[in-house]
Amino acid sequence: MNRLPGLDLLRALAVTWVMLFHSFLVGGLGDDFAWLSRFGWAGVDMFFVLSGFLIGTQWLKPLAAGEAPRFRAFYARRAWRVLPAFLVVLAVYVAFPAWREAPGLQPWWQFATFTVNLLIDYARHPAFSHAWSLCVEEHFYLLFPLLAWGLARRRSVVLTVSLCAGLAMAGVALRTGIWLHDDATSPDRAWYVEDLYYPTWTRLDGLLAGVVLALIKVYRPQHWARLMARPAAALLLGVTLITAALWLFRDRTGLPANAVGWPLLSAGMAGLLVAAASPRSGIGRWSLPSVGWVATLSYSLYLSHKLVMHAVDQALPTSVNGGWRFVAHGVAILAGGAALHYLVERPGLKYRDRTSAATATATATASAGATARSARSAA
Incomplete structure (x- = not known):
């Protein structure tokens, strides 16, 4: 899929927003910059919507064309994209405890199996806890292709729409039930994070919103064309819904926000994505080199930024604060993310692309040979 400048802009804004939020969790920039971190957690939901749309489109397009699903190739590409960095x-994190932003770390195998978001003891082991969102993404990568393949075989619009609506309503009901139970019993642990914020089954709204857009683009291209023709309306709707959601999230751990705030926020970010994907919109045409570069680094930045923040805090004297501390964090985070990207992530992607191309060539050669043999037999 070709890179779209507008989607790069959303990705860059999302990772910047998340890092600003996390800077305060590790004791970062000081009270003068507190306004930057408000609602910074919402950047993760933008990533979810982007993933649902991009991965959904990538997987659904060949299914819609009647091609056989290539599960092995899909999972291999995802593994090379995610695992090296x-x-x-x-x-x-495991080998150098002093480098962690917090002392406690869940067992390594929970990270390696992408189950840490379901098993974490957040109060005692918060280090590298931002991996929770990667766990959600990995569960999506694992299950979505199977589910989409099953639905494609049925070719039922009613079933697909019912399933999407059912998942959204089930999320509202599940979060409501969990909140009411935990609020009444007040368990002696960080129940909001462990039961509501991190688990995959409570955080499907963003991925679902992105997949719905992918379904429209692939299976209803005429409707997608109409959306692309109205980017201003999509942007206005998106901003309105996000504003309403963030108003609910004034009490971030309250029931209204956690019951309906997540689908509302995801729908709003889906509106931003439509506007950003349209070549007719201003944000869809912005192609700034720095934005594209940050978007390219976004995964490595996401993985490494807490380690870098902690290192900066340890290195800087307490007398350095305010704007200078902000600059030091920013420069160090970009340098650390760039190093991880160019030394680890990018070589892995290049190897993936080489092996994918070689596999495609071998498959095409074998297919051509089989066709020729069939033709000779028929003659």
Whole structure:
């Protein structure tokens, strides 16, 4: 899929927003910059919507064309995309406790199996806890192709729409039930994070919103064309819904926000994505080199930024604060993310692309040979 400048802009804004939020969790920039971190957690939901749309489109397009699903190739590409940089950062967290932003770390195997978001003891082991969102993404990569393949075989619009609506309503009901139970029993642990914020089954709204857009683009191209023709309306709707959701999230751990705030926020970010994907919109045409570069680094930045923040805090004297501390964090985070990207992530992607091309060539050669043999037999 070709890179779209507008989607790069959303990705760059999302990772920047998340890092600003996390800077305060590790004691970062000081009270003068507190306004930057408000609602910074919402950047993760933008990543979810982007993933649902991009991965959904990538997988659904060949299915819609009647091609056989290539599960092995899909999972191999996802593994080479995710694992090299992730395993390097995990190794640093495990091998060098002093480098962690917090002392406690869940067992390594929970990270390696992408189950840490379901098993974490957040109060005692918060280090590298931002891997929770990667766990959600990995569960999506694992299950979505199977589900989409099953639905494609049925070719039922009613079933697909019912399933999407059912998942959204089930999320509202599940989060409501969990919140009411935990609020009444007040368990002696960080129940909001462990039961509501991190688990995959409570955080499907963003991925679902992105997949719905992918379904429209692939199976209803005429509807997608109409959306692309109205980017201003999509942007206005998106901003309105996001504003309403963030108003609910004034009490971030409250029931209204956690019951309906997540689908509302995801729908709003889906509106931003439509506007950003349209070549008719201003944000869809912005192609700034720095934005594209940050978007390219976004995965490595996401993985490494807490380690870098902690290192900066340890290195800087307490007298350095305010704007200078902000600059030091920013420069160091970009340098650390760039190093991880160019030394680990990018070589892995290049190897993936080479092996994918070689496999495609071998498959095409074998297919051509089989066709020729069939033709000779028929003659």
